[in-house]
Amino acid sequence: MNRLWWIRVYALTKKELLQFSRDIVLLFAVAWFFTAEIYIAGSGVSMELNNASVVVLDHDRSEASREWISQLKQPYYNVLGHAQSQQQANVMLDKGEVIGVFEIPADFQKKLLLNQQTSIQLQLDASNIILGTLANSYSGLMNAEYNQQWMLKNLKVVDPDSIQVPMVEERQKINYNPEGKSTWFMPISDMMTVITLLSLFLPAAIVVREKERGTIEQLSVAPLSPFQILFPKILAAEIIILIGVAVCIFGIIGNVFQVPFRGSLLSFFMVTMVFVYAVSGLGLFISSVSRNLGQALMVSFMLLMPMLLLSGAWTPRESMPDFQQYLMFLSPLSYYIDIGYSIILKGATLQLMWQPLLQLFGLGTLLFWFGIWQFKRQFN
Amino acid sequence: MKWSRVKTVAIKEIIEIWRDKLYLSMAFMIPTMMMVVLGFGLSMDVEKIPFVAVDYDQSQQSRDYLHRFIDSRYFDYRGMKAHEKLAEPLMMQNKVRFILVIPPGFQRDLLQGQRVQIQPVIDGLFTFQAKVVKGYVSAINANYNQELMTQWLKKKQGMNSHEIAALLQPVTLETRYLYNEKLSSLWSTGSGMIMLVMLMAPAILTALGVVREKESGSIFNIYASTVTRSEFIIGKILPYVLISMLNLLILSWMALVLFGVPFKGDPLLYLTASLFYVSCATGIGMLVSTMVKTQASAALITMLGTMIPGIMMSGLLMPVNSMETAARVEAHLLPAMYQLNIVWGSFLKGQGWPELGTNVMVLAGYAILLWSLSIWRFRKRVNS
Numbered sequence: 179m180n181r182l183w184w185i186r187v188y189a190l191t192k193k194e195l196l197q198f199s200r201d202i203v204l205l206f207a208v209a210w211f212f213t214a215e216i217y218i219a220g221s222g223v224s225m226e227l228n229n230a231s232v233v234v235l236d237h238d239r240s241e242a243s244r245e246w247i248s249q250l251k252q253p254y255y256n257v258l259g260h261a262q263s264q265q266q267a268n269v270m271l272d273k274g275e276v277i278g279v280f281e282i283p284a285d286f287q288k289k290l291l292l293n294q295q296t297s298i299q300l301q302l303d304a305s306n307i308i309l310g311t312l313a314n315s316y317s318g319l320m321n322a323e324y325n326q327q328w329m330l331k332n333l334k335v336v337d338p339d340s341i342q343v344p345m346v347e348e349r350q351k352i353n354y355n356p357e358g359k360s361t362w363f364m365p366i367s368d369m370m371t372v373i374t375l376l377s378l379f380l381p382a383a384i385v386v387r388e389k390e391r392g393t394i395e396q397l398s399v400a401p402l403s404p405f406q407i408l409f410p411k412i413l414a415a416e417i418i419i420l421i422g423v424a425v426c427i428f429g430i431i432g433n434v435f436q437v438p439f440r441g442s443l444l445s446f447f448m449v450t451m452v453f454v455y456a457v458s459g460l461g462l463f464i465s466s467v468s469r470n471l472g473q474a475l476m477v478s479f480m481l482l483m484p485m486l487l488l489s490g491a492w493t494p495r496e497s498m499p500d501f502q503q504y505l506m507f508l509s510p511l512s513y514y515i516d517i518g519y520s521i522i523l524k525g526a527t528l529q530l531m532w533q534p535l536l537q538l539f540g541l542g543t544l545l546f547w548f549g550i551w552q553f554k555r556q557f558n
Numbered sequence: 559m560k561w562s563r564v565k566t567v568a569i570k571e572i573i574e575i576w577r578d579k580l581y582l583s584m585a586f587m588i589p590t591m592m593m594v595v596l597g598f599g600l601s602m603d604v605e606k607i608p609f610v611a612v613d614y615d616q617s618q619q620s621r622d623y624l625h626r627f628i629d630s631r632y633f634d635y636r637g638m639k640a641h642e643k644l645a646e647p648l649m650m651q652n653k654v655r656f657i658l659v660i661p662p663g664f665q666r667d668l669l670q671g672q673r674v675q676i677q678p679v680i681d682g683l684f685t686f687q688a689k690v691v692k693g694y695v696s697a698i699n700a701n702y703n704q705e706l707m708t709q710w711l712k713k714k715q716g717m718n719s720h721e722i723a724a725l726l727q728p729v730t731l732e733t734r735y736l737y738n739e740k741l742s743s744l745w746s747t748g749s750g751m752i753m754l755v756m757l758m759a760p761a762i763l764t765a766l767g768v769v770r771e772k773e774s775g776s777i778f779n780i781y782a783s784t785v786t787r788s789e790f791i792i793g794k795i796l797p798y799v800l801i802s803m804l805n806l807l808i809l810s811w812m813a814l815v816l817f818g819v820p821f822k823g824d825p826l827l828y829l830t831a832s833l834f835y836v837s838c839a840t841g842i843g844m845l846v847s848t849m850v851k852t853q854a855s856a857a858l859i860t861m862l863g864t865m866i867p868g869i870m871m872s873g874l875l876m877p878v879n880s881m882e883t884a885a886r887v888e889a890h891l892l893p894a895m896y897q898l899n900i901v902w903g904s905f906l907k908g909q910g911w912p913e914l915g916t917n918v919m920v921l922a923g924y925a926i927l928l929w930s931l932s933i934w935r936f937r938k939r940v941n942s
Binding site (some may be wrong): 204231482483523530 | 578580581584588591592595596598599600601602603604605606607608623634647649650651652655667668669670671672673674675676677678679680681682683684685686687688689690692693695696697699700702703706707710721723724725726727728729730731732733734735736737738739741742743746747758759762765766769770773849850852855857858859861862863865866869870871873875876877879880881882883884885886888899902903906907908909913
């Protein structure tokens with residue numbers, strides 16, 4: 179690899195970047211997805227129960243029932259008021275106006291005062307799993323709190339810390355994101371999705387465009403090895419994506435959302451480079467095995483969807499069926515998510531994450547050289 | 559606009575698709591595969607949470623307490639660590655999501671009728687799962703406490719278990735899940751997958767149709783022919799609408815049979831709305847292809863433009879009602895949310911025209927808008 183070799187790579191990389199910069203719509207799309215889309219998704223989308231509308235069907239209308247209802251408060255619940263009848267409540271549920279109906283029996287207060295057990299019914303719209311799970315969990319916790327207060331009142335205890343009973347108190351500690359802010363989670367997941375899409379497509383798109391315009395013939399007669407033709411394409415994609423990631427991390431994730439970057443920035447960018455290399459290797463492989471753009475796109479689409487949704491960007495991998503967990507060992511994204519999140523939010527070092535990093539690198543190299551090999555075969 | 563010409567373009571397109579056997583089989587295989595892989599895989603159930611314990615007490619009582627977690631189907635026990643310092647790296651590496659720390663003197667203090675403190679450490683990375691795990695831990699702990707208190711009160715105060723129960727838990731909350739009685743991810747995200755797959759697949763198939771036309775150069779025949787812009791675009795889209803409708807029927811059937819999702823609504827409404835929806839999706843693919851110069855970027859933008867909003871802004875995972883204003887506006891601007899309302903409404907909730915009518919109208923309007931825009935954007939000139 180002498181000077182000439184590097185000059186050629188440099189010239190070709192410049193050519194790719196120049197070509198990219200001339201496609202205004204593509205340029206705009208890349209910029210949009212690295213900034214505005216991540217901002218909107220990060221600021222507005224959450225897996226959280228927020229302001230969920232509920233109504234109460236209170237057959238008792240007593241002091242005790244009012245007290246119970248008063249616990250259902252913002253930000254989780256938005257109590258729209260009382261339903262007059264079961265029918266009305268059902269209609270509201272069916273229309274999707276409310277997600278839950280709390281039904282309090284007529285003898286609620288009476289039974290409480292008699293020291294008897296009573297129960298409240300919650301009818302919950304479970305069509306969305308996340309809302310259903312959280313609404314159930316939160317109202318259960320609220321009810322437990324109510325029970326505890328009732329018990330203390332009943333025992334005439336003023337200071338709950340003064341009673342001596344055997345009890346296990348939990349001091350829960352949530353690590354890394356103690357307040358459960360989705361602005362610390364969503365934008366990072368979204369950014370990783372965007373990186374994956376772009377690193378698969380940019381090099382593939384660049385190769386395909388050469389084929390489309392016929393300029394690939396010019397390249398193949400030029401005094402360049404297949405590696406020399408492909409390497410600048412990947413390099414160009416790396417440069418574009420790393421610039422995008424830098425803008426996203428400094429501009430949106432760090433600045434707007436104030437996500438604490440606990441690990442080393444350098445390691446994160448390094449890991450991102452390895453990841454882009456791995457995925458663009460996959461992209462090259464796809465574009466060289468497929469005869470036309472149509473096939474290339476269909477194959478990438480087929481690989482992308484499961485990769486994006488099942489690698490753990492939105493839900494942790496352990497909640498998936500076993501065979502799909504094994505399948506995801508083949509997905510570069512699952513390693514990247516593992517390492518990336520650990521570096522950003524958990525402050526992990528590369529020493530700690532060397533194992534998945536090595537696996538990612540190995541997988542990437544395999545894909546990359548397979549892509550080059552395929553590309554060579556095409557020329558012969 | 560002459561229908562005979564529209565028909566001719568459509569027939570030409572069908573013949574082309576029919577001859578490309580690989581494309582044809584992929585057109586049907588991709589949605590089906592997606593449905594199986596994602597329907598089963600994208601699970602929001604919070605189960606089998608890997609955890610380790612740090613038990614400084616090593617007593618009968620602490621083991622009993624620990625077993626409450628080990629025996630729960632929500633947790634997956636990954637062993638004991640001697641010290642917290644040894645457990646924390648595991649959490650950093652995402653190998654465990656939860657560490658249970660039991661302090662020394664756990665048994666002694668409880669037997670003496672005193673309070674003890676335990677420290678559950680939860681990985682807050684996945685915010686939704688962390689909240690659910692928090693709830694599980696509290697529930698298991700509360701249950702344990704109730705048993706402890708019951709034993710203690712029986713011994714000390716001589717109360718009977720009936721009185722104790724009324725004292726400790728005067729109000730029980732009974733939750734009944736409507737529309738999805740078992741709170742199953744398969745019913746919810748499984749049927750919702752119809753919306754996601756049928757947004758992306760038709761858009762990409764249509765974009766590919768244009769790609770093929772341009773790649774093979776046969777687009778020049780169109781440029782030179784008497785067919786008008788609107789005739790060409792409509793004739794070109796129709797076969798893809800047909801394929802997508804067939805796919806939609808297959809996917810719906812899979813949801814019913816494979817995932818066991820019930821269908822409670824109005825089939826006619828569902829099919830009408832779906833027809834509009836796949837028209838929207840094919841329209842997106844067409845519009846993007848007419849807007850950008852190279853076909854590679856057309857495909858890229860189609861995929862980015864349908865995949866990310868389809869996952870994030872549809873309400874499939876993240877509920878639209880919980881979104882902030884900007885995201886909610888974006889969700890309302892895209893067709894995905896309306897179709898999700900229709901899919902869940904028809905499958906799970908048994909809704910009909912009164913509840914879903916507006917959604918259908920919006921989808922119809924959206925389809926007309928996209929098709930008109932595509933016709934308007936399409937140029938029969940080769941621009942320099």
